Amino acid sequence: MRLSRRQALAGALALPALAACGRRDPVGTLRFWAMGNEAAHVPKLVPAFESAHAGISLSIQALPWTAAHEKLLTGFAGSSLPAVSQIGNSWLAELAAIGAIEPLPEDQSALTTDQFPAVLDTNRIGGKVYGVPWYVDTRLQFYRTDLLAEAGYDAPPETWPAWKAMLHKVKAAAGEGNFAILLPVNEFEQLLTFALQQPEPLLREGGARGNFRSDGFKAALAFYKSLFDERLAPLAANTQISNVWNEFARGFFSVYLSGPWTVGDMKSRLPADFQDQWATAAMPGPDGPGASAPGGSSLVVFKGARDPAAAWAWVRYLSQPPVQARFNALSGDLPARPSAWELAGLRADPLMRPFAEQLERAKAVPKVPEWERIVTEMQVVAERCVRGQFTVDQAAAEIDRRADRLLEKRRWMLEQGRAL
Amino acid sequence: MRRSRAPWLFVSPALLAIGLFFAVPAIASLFLSFTDFDIYALADLANLRFVGLQNYGRLIENPLFWRAMGNTLWFVVIGVPLTVGLSLAAALLVNARTLKWRPVWRVALFAPYVTTLVATAVVWRYLLHTRYGLVNYALGWFGIEPIDWLGSPTASLPAILIFVAWKTFGYNMIIFMAALQTVPHELHEAARIDGAGPWARFRHVTLPAIAPVVLLVSILSVAGFFQLFAEPYVMTQGGPAQSTVTVLYFMYEEGFKWWNLGSGAAVAFILFVMIFAVTMAQLAVARRAERA
Numbered sequence: 001m002r003l004s005r006r007q008a009l010a011g012a013l014a015l016p017a018l019a020a021c022g023r024r025d026p027v028g029t030l031r032f033w034a035m036g037n038e039a040a041h042v043p044k045l046v047p048a049f050e051s052a053h054a055g056i057s058l059s060i061q062a063l064p065w066t067a068a069h070e071k072l073l074t075g076f077a078g079s080s081l082p083a084v085s086q087i088g089n090s091w092l093a094e095l096a097a098i099g100a101i102e103p104l105p106e107d108q109s110a111l112t113t114d115q116f117p118a119v120l121d122t123n124r125i126g127g128k129v130y131g132v133p134w135y136v137d138t139r140l141q142f143y144r145t146d147l148l149a150e151a152g153y154d155a156p157p158e159t160w161p162a163w164k165a166m167l168h169k170v171k172a173a174a175g176e177g178n179f180a181i182l183l184p185v186n187e188f189e190q191l192l193t194f195a196l197q198q199p200e201p202l203l204r205e206g207g208a209r210g211n212f213r214s215d216g217f218k219a220a221l222a223f224y225k226s227l228f229d230e231r232l233a234p235l236a237a238n239t240q241i242s243n244v245w246n247e248f249a250r251g252f253f254s255v256y257l258s259g260p261w262t263v264g265d266m267k268s269r270l271p272a273d274f275q276d277q278w279a280t281a282a283m284p285g286p287d288g289p290g291a292s293a294p295g296g297s298s299l300v301v302f303k304g305a306r307d308p309a310a311a312w313a314w315v316r317y318l319s320q321p322p323v324q325a326r327f328n329a330l331s332g333d334l335p336a337r338p339s340a341w342e343l344a345g346l347r348a349d350p351l352m353r354p355f356a357e358q359l360e361r362a363k364a365v366p367k368v369p370e371w372e373r374i375v376t377e378m379q380v381v382a383e384r385c386v387r388g389q390f391t392v393d394q395a396a397a398e399i400d401r402r403a404d405r406l407l408e409k410r411r412w413m414l415e416q417g418r419a420l
Numbered sequence: 421m422r423r424s425r426a427p428w429l430f431v432s433p434a435l436l437a438i439g440l441f442f443a444v445p446a447i448a449s450l451f452l453s454f455t456d457f458d459i460y461a462l463a464d465l466a467n468l469r470f471v472g473l474q475n476y477g478r479l480i481e482n483p484l485f486w487r488a489m490g491n492t493l494w495f496v497v498i499g500v501p502l503t504v505g506l507s508l509a510a511a512l513l514v515n516a517r518t519l520k521w522r523p524v525w526r527v528a529l530f531a532p533y534v535t536t537l538v539a540t541a542v543v544w545r546y547l548l549h550t551r552y553g554l555v556n557y558a559l560g561w562f563g564i565e566p567i568d569w570l571g572s573p574t575a576s577l578p579a580i581l582i583f584v585a586w587k588t589f590g591y592n593m594i595i596f597m598a599a600l601q602t603v604p605h606e607l608h609e610a611a612r613i614d615g616a617g618p619w620a621r622f623r624h625v626t627l628p629a630i631a632p633v634v635l636l637v638s639i640l641s642v643a644g645f646f647q648l649f650a651e652p653y654v655m656t657q658g659g660p661a662q663s664t665v666t667v668l669y670f671m672y673e674e675g676f677k678w679w680n681l682g683s684g685a686a687v688a689f690i691l692f693v694m695i696f697a698v699t700m701a702q703l704a705v706a707r708r709a710e711r712a
Contacts, residue, residue, distance in 0.1 A: 066657070069677065070676050070677065073459070073462070073676075073679055074676070076462070077462055094459060097459065097460065097463070098459050098460070098462055098463035099463050099464075100463075186661070237661060369459060373678060409456060409458060409460060412469070413460055413467065418460075418464070418466075418467065
């Protein structure tokens, strides 16, 4: 019923010992790990692959997203990783650092063509490509067309000052008690988006130290904070907004920053007569259209794969533009290859076209294993800054201090020449 | 000579098992807590460093660790009296001579303890649902507004407590029932002849007779609540707003989410020291009460 700490630790200590007895698959079976929505739809792509590749039989194992990260690391510790897996982009640096993933071999370099540059860059660590983008996402703005029109706008402006001026007018149009934008104070993605739009990198010295004291990050944090100070965004965590879609429809906020999954949510959760009252648009930037972080999943081949040729054949198959277009129809995931966007007709879809524009302007986040913790700490400090416990300068220094501490091991690894 | 060796021979299998599966891992985890075992060390043990007490120092500075400590203390302070009281009440009920179909009642009340935790958690998530849940429906009869049990940072802790109490009281109830059956019936009769009512008989006959068992059950419950993990993991994943992060859940995240096994081992060791201290305090109080 309860996990005894001793059981847990004994298990952890025993993991290296268990490494010797990893599982063996029957010859010709290719194990593939997929997560969530993808795991539900990818089996439909298997028959065509198997009939084209006699002798390979595919075994798809579904993982829930909430447990996938732990499964991958324990799988590595216990030598029970499959041949191929879907990997969330943000985990790639970690799995590459521990030496779990096989870099892309020379003869597969065709897989790096016809990709969004920032998404491919996310998969390139220390000059080597480790993962092949499978599907992509990025965050942009969802907005209320009717309230923007009432405020005198056809579409959101593309620069920060003009965009903020619009938010002020939209708030006035939405009426008493409503706000213009929702920026949940416990989500890091919104501030990260503003920070990525600055020229300075977020980490310096090859990812060995935080660079949050840069002028660029401070400008982004000051802009983020001003949206709360000027009462454009409610000071609330996402747990306090019980139903984002209803609140969006109610006009509690008119701009919402999110990814492509929200398109489906808006369509399915809100009434049909509301559907012409919202649209998507790319992010504004400090002085022109701005960047956003590329997300999505990549396909990787693990080091212990018994038949790498078969593993890469499966990756190549899933990367074919027609297969990606079909997968988009099945799952709703946005294909990684721009040519598959054409095949799937996504460029012609007014709700989807802004995602392509945004992806072309996307910018990879720092590729260090500690990044997810750093960005979590960044938001913890940013929330306190927004709540008035830190000034922007103090917050920037505090985030740097926390980032430097999280990166201490990495600096030591770099000194030893063992980090990627 | 041979006589003094015989008992050792008899207990050696048990001692060996305890040593291998309890002492060695416990010492290893203490050792681990002085290192910075992380994903880099997972890839190559050459990347492991001794850091002394650094893991402990950082925990003390970590607000989430204190949050987890606070949450756990709430669970212990409210949960232990709640489950002990509930299980004692259930045991008295099932033990009552006037009750019919006693075995049926016993099975029904013990059933939650032996059913799978995840399955019951799924059912309870429906029961606690804000709009369709039976709990809020029942509260509605008393004019109480629907409560967002698993979504509000203030209601989530009571929600988990209700679930844990329901899930675990059956086990304590069985222990109490065994103890209640050892209370001599003559004492009850004698007390009744002396004019003692049901409460006086419970207070002066039953309770003193089962006092050692109450102590045992409360020690088990304290240890259990300190190690609360699976219920918040299945029901709330530590949320909302980290209101149900317990110490063990925090340890799990440190160890297996962020893969900082050194830091996770330090949490485990702090928890071990705490449970040990609380148990010692309970024993001391019981001893003093015995003497008085």
